[in-house]
Structures are given as structure tokens and as C-alpha cells.
Amino acid sequence: MPERTLVQAVRDALFEEMARDPRVCVLGEDVGRKGGVFKATEGLQKQFGPERVLDTPLAESSIAGVAQGLALEGFIPVAEMQFADYSFPAFNQIVNEIAKVRYRSNGDFSCPLVIRAPTGGGVRGALYHSQSVEAFYAHVPGLKVVLPSTPADAKGLLKASIRDPDPVIFLEPKKLYRAVRAEMAEGEAALLPLGQAAVARRGEHLTAITYGYLRAVTIEAAERLAAEDISVEVIDLRTLRPWDMETCAHSVEKTGRLAVIYEANRTGGFGAEVAAELAERCFASLDAPVTRIASPDVPAMPFSPALEHAFMLNPDRVAEGLRRVARY
Amino acid sequence: MASGLVWSGRMPPSPDPSGLTQEILLRAYASVLRARALDDRRFVLNRAGKLAFIISPRGHEVAQVAAITALEPGRDRFCLYYRNFAAALACGFTPEELMLSAFARAADPSSGGRQTPGNFGSRRRGVVIGSSTVGPQIPKAAGIGLALKWKGEGALCYVSFGEGATSQGDFHEGVNFAALHRCPVIFFCENNHWAISVPQELQVAGPGVAERAAGYGIPGTRVAGDDFFAVHAAVAEAARRARAGEGPSLIEAQVYRLQSHSTDDDQRAYRDPVELANEAGKDPIPKMRQDLIARGWLTDEVDEQLRREVGEEVDRATEAAEAAPEPDASTLTRHVYADA
Ligand SMILES: Cc1ncc(C[n+]2csc(CCOP(=O)(O)OP(=O)(O)O)c2C)c(N)n1
Numbered sequence: 302m303p304e305r306t307l308v309q310a311v312r313d314a315l316f317e318e319m320a321r322d323p324r325v326c327v328l329g330e331d332v333g334r335k336g337g338v339f340k341a342t343e344g345l346q347k348q349f350g351p352e353r354v355l356d357t358p359l360a361e362s363s364i365a366g367v368a369q370g371l372a373l374e375g376f377i378p379v380a381e382m383q384f385a386d387y388s389f390p391a392f393n394q395i396v397n398e399i400a401k402v403r404y405r406s407n408g409d410f411s412c413p414l415v416i417r418a419p420t421g422g423g424v425r426g427a428l429y430h431s432q433s434v435e436a437f438y439a440h441v442p443g444l445k446v447v448l449p450s451t452p453a454d455a456k457g458l459l460k461a462s463i464r465d466p467d468p469v470i471f472l473e474p475k476k477l478y479r480a481v482r483a484e485m486a487e488g489e490a491a492l493l494p495l496g497q498a499a500v501a502r503r504g505e506h507l508t509a510i511t512y513g514y515l516r517a518v519t520i521e522a523a524e525r526l527a528a529e530d531i532s533v534e535v536i537d538l539r540t541l542r543p544w545d546m547e548t549c550a551h552s553v554e555k556t557g558r559l560a561v562i563y564e565a566n567r568t569g570g571f572g573a574e575v576a577a578e579l580a581e582r583c584f585a586s587l588d589a590p591v592t593r594i595a596s597p598d599v600p601a602m603p604f605s606p607a608l609e610h611a612f613m614l615n616p617d618r619v620a621e622g623l624r625r626v627a628r629y
Numbered sequence: 630m631a632s633g634l635v636w637s638g639r640m641p642p643s644p645d646p647s648g649l650t651q652e653i654l655l656r657a658y659a660s661v662l663r664a665r666a667l668d669d670r671r672f673v674l675n676r677a678g679k680l681a682f683i684i685s686p687r688g689h690e691v692a693q694v695a696a697i698t699a700l701e702p703g704r705d706r707f708c709l710y711y712r713n714f715a716a717a718l719a720c721g722f723t724p725e726e727l728m729l730s731a732f733a734r735a736a737d738p739s740s741g742g743r744q745t746p747g748n749f750g751s752r753r754r755g756v757v758i759g760s761s762t763v764g765p766q767i768p769k770a771a772g773i774g775l776a777l778k779w780k781g782e783g784a785l786c787y788v789s790f791g792e793g794a795t796s797q798g799d800f801h802e803g804v805n806f807a808a809l810h811r812c813p814v815i816f817f818c819e820n821n822h823w824a825i826s827v828p829q830e831l832q833v834a835g836p837g838v839a840e841r842a843a844g845y846g847i848p849g850t851r852v853a854g855d856d857f858f859a860v861h862a863a864v865a866e867a868a869r870r871a872r873a874g875e876g877p878s879l880i881e882a883q884v885y886r887l888q889s890h891s892t893d894d895d896q897r898a899y900r901d902p903v904e905l906a907n908e909a910g911k912d913p914i915p916k917m918r919q920d921l922i923a924r925g926w927l928t929d930e931v932d933e934q935l936r937r938e939v940g941e942e943v944d945r946a947t948e949a950a951e952a953a954p955e956p957d958a959s960t961l962t963r964h965v966y967a968d969a
Contacts, residue, residue, distance in 0.1 A: 352779065357806070358802070358805060358806060358809065360798075360801075360802040360805070360806070362765075362768060362798060362799055362802050363768035363771065363799070363802030363803055363805070363806050365768075366765060366767070366768025366769045366771065366772060366799065366802070366803065367768055367769075367771055367772030367775060367806055368772060369769050369772055370768070370769045370770065370771060370772020370773035370774070370775065370776060370786075371772045371773075371775060371776045373757060373769070373772075373773060373776075374706075374772075374773055374776030374777065374780070375776070376776055376779075390798075393762065393765060393799075394765055394768070394769075394799075397760055397762050397765065398760060398762070398765050398769065401760065402758060403964050403965070403966070403967070404743065404964050404965055405740050405743055405744050405748065405750075405758055405760060406739070406740055406750045406752075406758035406964075407737075407739075407740050407741030407743060407963075407964055408963065408964040409738075409750060409751065409752050409758065410750060410752055410757070410758050411967065442965050443965055443966070445966075466966075466967035466968075467966050467967055
């Protein structure tokens with residue numbers, strides 16, 4: 302099996318699905334000739350031509366709007382927002398239009414499409430290339446939201462998103478694009494179902510639920526705590542809407558302690574929803590307050606390395622937070 | 630009202646060898662009458678406290694029906710906006726269906742009582758479900774147009790909106806995209822000169838919307854919206870271009886809004902009474918009637934008979950819709966995703 306990075310896995314998933322189904326097409330800024338600013342669509346235009354891999358004008362609302370039109374006509378568009386930060390010009394199309402097509406037509410119309418976007422920080426991208434936007438979209442019934450953290454998950458979940466009958470927001474942690482290489486399956490064997498969390502590390506004393514870039518950070522923090530005889534179970538949500546409440550609740554009922562770790566700023570982040578839901582469901586099992594470990598409530602991640610470092614969670618900070626929950 | 634042609638690029642078409650026949654015109658005229666009769670009835674029902682909210686097509690009916698008459702419902706796609714009751718009738722919606730939506734009944738074919746009336750949708754009729762938001766249907770229509778171009782079956786996408794909507798970024802993004810890719814799309818602006826209380830001169834610099842077409846390298850036409858034949862000819866030419874692979878067109882139909890914006894608005898609060906009184910005399914229906922009589926296609930007797938039939942239809946539609954069941958509360962959570 303080939304070894305691929307996360308961004309190559311994205312590209313492979315697109316390639317395989319386009320080869321499998323002629324209805325699948327790709328559109329976005331710089332996705333064609335250049336193959337995407339992160340190379341997530343590299344070589345696709347050469348293989349599938351300039352219509353199926355379409356360089357759009359620099360206008361996100363119409364990228365989403367055109368994708369909606371294509372989906373309504375039976376095509377399966379995979380639209381790229383060059384950065385998640387720039388999905389906001391398309392917010393109305395996504396939230397008011399795409400998400401509501403099925404509901405507002407009482408099931409007469411549907412809008413299966415995928416909107417991909419690189420998300421998150423830690424790459425010196427500063428305020429406008431670092432934002433974590435998942436909470437905005439996970440709030441919206443009618444959308445599915447996927448945020449993978451390993452190359453194999455990225456491939457399997459993107460393939461499943463393309464085959465899903467509903468619109469999917471697919472967020473790719475850009476800091477992980479080239480972080481690791483992993484072996485991965487091809488074709489049908491690569492598929493992974495949406496809505497299933499992964500237990501990334503087994504543990505007994507404390508459940509740490511996270512997603513995206515912070516999966517690896519949380520695992521590293523958990524390894525450190527192991528030296529202190531604190532055994533942490535790490536769960537990677539992978540899909541945020543619908544999220545896998547069963548796997549999470551099962552773990553919390555076992556450990557009795559829960560920390561939710563997310564890269565977005567603390568207030569109203571998606572982890573707040575996870576914390577609230579599990580606090581309600583698992584109240585009787587809990588031995589410590591449900592705790593969030595998240596980024597500070599500043600508008601976005603600054604450019605200066607010192608400030609970026611001050612913003613980002615790292616293994617030290619996560620370990621410190623987990624320790625507090627474990628010792629409560 | 631000026632019926633000037635503003636062409637960017639191409640010469641205007643010669644007066645339409647449109648194939649319009651008496652039969653087609655009488656059917657169109659019946660749609661116009663139906664829209665008006667439904668509107669009258671909805672206002673009666675609103676005053677009686679039976680209907681919550683109305684947006685009226687009054688003053689736009691002839692332009693809407695003329696446009697749809699130049700197209701092929703069943704083959705083409707239609708992205709309509711909330712004032713398009715007459716257009717919806719011309720696309721095949723029945724008075725009873727529109728009344729079901731007015732009463733928010735379960736059998737409302739557009740949304741099962743979920744959306745306010747005026748958000749028309751019917752997959753089998755090619756009427757693409759819209760929303761109450763001003764503007765987003767424009768880039769969506771460009772995408773549908775791109776898909777239709779790829780399919781290559783000669784179908785086109787018609788999208789309508791008010792002049793206020795042309796201030797939205799989505800207007801620019803959608804027209805630009807469709808023009809770039811020569812998508813078979815007809816952009817149909819119903820310019821009633823008011824966006825709620827904001828007049829055209831605070832919305833559009835210059836004479837109007839049609840001139841904007843030049844900036845996108847596509848033809849733009851301004852027509853008198855009370856002239857059935859002029860609107861029909863402009864849309865027929867746009868349809869010919871679209872089907873021939875020549876790309877989109879922008880048409881601005883000048884109409885009057887003979888009602889307040891909606892039942893939540895009272896235009897007497899912000900409009901000049903003299904101008905309002907003046908506009909009240911510009912109802913497009915008597916003009917259409919006159920035009921048909923002048924061609925020998927309509928007589929007073931046929932007109933009376935049509936109006937009687939339409940009135941009876943609206944009676945039946947109202948009774949049936951009022952008696953129809955409301956959506957079951959248990960359906961609230963259905964159709965969020967495919968599996969529910
Ligand atoms: C994006 C958005 N902003 C505001 C509104 C509220 N609104 C509804 S209709 C309307 C005026 C629209 O005017 P125009 O486009 O000229 O169409 P008309 O109603 O005159 O036919 C406004 C401001 C809305 N529905 N959507």
C-alpha cells in the first residue's frame with residue numbers, strides 16, 4: 302500500500318471518486334491549472350479536463366451557489382474554499398440555501414455536495430489563514446461536518462462525503478497536510494463511515510475528546526501523563542455533525558472524567574456542545590467537572606511566532622489541563 | 630414608460646415572428662386573470678384574519694406570464710422569487726396549490742407549509758425551490774445553467790428578481806459566472822422601482838439595470854412590463870441565444886408595484902400620494918385586454934366568461950385549501966437529512 306500525506310490522501314480520494322463516478326466534479330479558486338494552493342487537486346485537471354476541474358472566479362458565494370445549482374441538476378460537486386476563513390463570503394449560500402434545500406422543499410429537492418476547506422492554525426498563517434470555523438457549520442441542521450486528522454481518515458471520510466446524500470462541510474487541518482505519511486487502502490477498502498469517532502488511545506482514568514490537529518497533541522499529552530500513572534483515553538471525533546455520542550458516552554461512563562480539547566476559541570466552540578451533551582447524559586458517572594481545554598477568546602491567531610505560540614494549545618498545556626481533571 | 634432597447638454587442642431582434650397564437654394568448658391571459666383573482670381573494674382572507682402574510686404580484690402579472698410563455702415549462706428550469714405568483718401559475722401551479730401554500734397546509738406542493746407563500750418549488754415542473762433571501766438564486770441559476778450546458782439537451786434556466794436584488798453581490802457573482810461560461814440562463818429583473826421603501830435612485834445609478842449587462846459582455850434589454858408582446862419577444866430572443874449556446878441575457882421589465890411591498894408594509898407612509906394615484910391607473914391587465922381585443926383575439930363576452938371561470942376556480946381552490954389538513958406536528962423533524 303502506498304504511503305501518503307493527508308493532502309495527498311485528499312487528492313487520491315478526489316481522483317478515485319472522479320474516476321468512479323462521472324457526476325463528480327471539482328470547482329474552486331486555483332484548483333485547476335495550479336492544482337490548488339495546497340496541491341489538494343494536483344493533476345486532476347490534466348486527468349479530467351477543465352470542465353470537471355473548474356477554475357472559478359474569485360468569488361466564494363458563487364462557488365457555493367454554482368455548486369448548489371450543479372447538485373440540484375444531479376452532479377456531485379466538490380467545491381474548494383481556499384481557506385476556511387474565506388468560506389464566510391459563502392456563508393449565506395451554505396447556511397440559508399444549501400443546508401435548507403431538503404427541509405424547505407419538504408423532501409422534494411436535495412443538495413448532495415461537498416465543500417472542502419483547509420482549517421486551523423499553527424502555520425504562521427495569522428488571523429486570516431488560521432481560523433477554526435467548524436462551530437459555525439456544525440450549528441446548522443441540514444449540514445454534515447467532517448474534520449479528519451489522519452491521512453487514512455481524510456481519504457476514507459472524503460470518499461464517503463462525496464457519496465453522501467446530503468451536503469458535507471469537509472474541513473482539513475492544514476497543519477497536518479504534510480505532517481505524516483501513512484499507508485492507506487485504495488478504492489472501496491478505503492471508505493470510512495461518517496459519524497463514527499475513533500478511540501485513538503485506550504485509557505482508564507480520564508476521557509479526552511478532541512479532533513483535528515489536537516488529536517496528535519492530546520495523544521502526546523496522554524503519553525506524558527502515563528508516566529504519572531494517569532491513564533487517558535483519547536477519542537478523535539472525526540465527524541462533528543452528526544457526532545458519535547455513543548462512543549463518547551460509553552468512554553465517559555467508564556472513566557468518570559471528561560476533558561474536551563479544541564483549537565477554536567473557547568466560547569461557543571464545538572467542544573462546548575460535546576461538553577454540555579455529555580455532562581447531561583453522563584451526570585451520574587462523573588467524578589469531576591467536565592472541562593474544556595481550548596484557545597483563548599481573541600478574534601484569531603496572530604502572526605508573530607510569540608503570539609501564535611501563546612494562542613496554540615500544545616502538549617504541555619493539554620497535559621496540564623488533563624492533570625487537573627485527573628486529580629480533581 | 631420607455632421601452633428602449635439597450636444592447637451591448639448585438640443588434641436588437643426584428644419584431645418577433647413569435648409563433649404566438651390566439652390560443653396561447655388566451656391561455657396566458659387566463660393565467661394573468663387567475664393571478665389577480667387569487668390575489669384579490671387572498672387580501673379578503675387576510676382582512677378576515679384567515680391568511681397571515683401576503684406578497685402581491687399586482688402590477689407584475691403580465692410581465693411574468695409573458696416571460697414564461699416564451700419558455701418551455703417541463704423542459705426548462707425556473708428559479709422564481711417571492712413575487713412570482715403569476716409566473717408560478719404559468720409554470721403549471723394550480724390555484725388550489727397556491728392556496729394550499731397560502732394557508733400553510735400539508736399538501737402545499739412547494740414546501741408542505743414550511744415556507745411563506747411565494748417560495749415556489751416543484752421538481753417535476755422544473756421550478757427550483759427558492760428561499761426568502763434576496764439574491765442567492767442568481768448564482769444558483771448560473772450553476773444550474775452550467776449543468777444544463779454540460780447536459781447539452783438545449784434546456785435553459787430562467788431566474789427572476791427585483792431591482793433591489795441587483796445590488797446584492799450575488800447578482801454580480803452569478804451574472805459574471807454565467808457570462809464567463811456562456812451558461813444558458815435568462816436573468817429577468819422585474820423593476821418595480823421600489824425595494825420596500827427604497828426607490829430605484831438609491832439602488833441603481835444611471836438609467837436602470839439593463840445597462841449593467843455591458844459590463845459582463847452580454848446583451849441587456851429594457852422592456853415595458855405591461856407590453857405582453859415586447860416582454861415575450863425579449864425573452865424569446867434570450868431563449869434563442871441560450872439554446873444556441875450564445876450564453877446568458879439580462880432583461881429588465883419595467884413594472885409598477887400596485888400594492889405595498891407586503892401586508893406588513895403600507896407604502897402610503899413613504900410614497901408621494903400623487904404618484905401613487907397616478908400609478909394606480911397603470912394596471913397592466915386592462916392594457917393586455919385592450920391589446921388582445923385590438924388583435925381580434927378577445928371579445929367582451931370571452932373576457933367575461935374567462936373571468937367568471939377564473940372566479941369559480943378561485944372559489945373552489947379556496948374552499949379546498951381551507952378545508953385541507955395542516956401539517957402533522959410529528960413531521961416537524963422530517964427531511965433534515967436523507968434518512969429522516
Ligand atoms: C438578503 C436579504 N435582505 C433583506 C431582505 C428583506 N427584504 C425582503 S424583500 C426586500 C426588497 C426587495 O426589493 P426588490 O429586489 O426590488 O424586489 P421587490 O420586492 O420590489 O419585487 C427586502 C429588503 C431579504 N429578504 N433578504
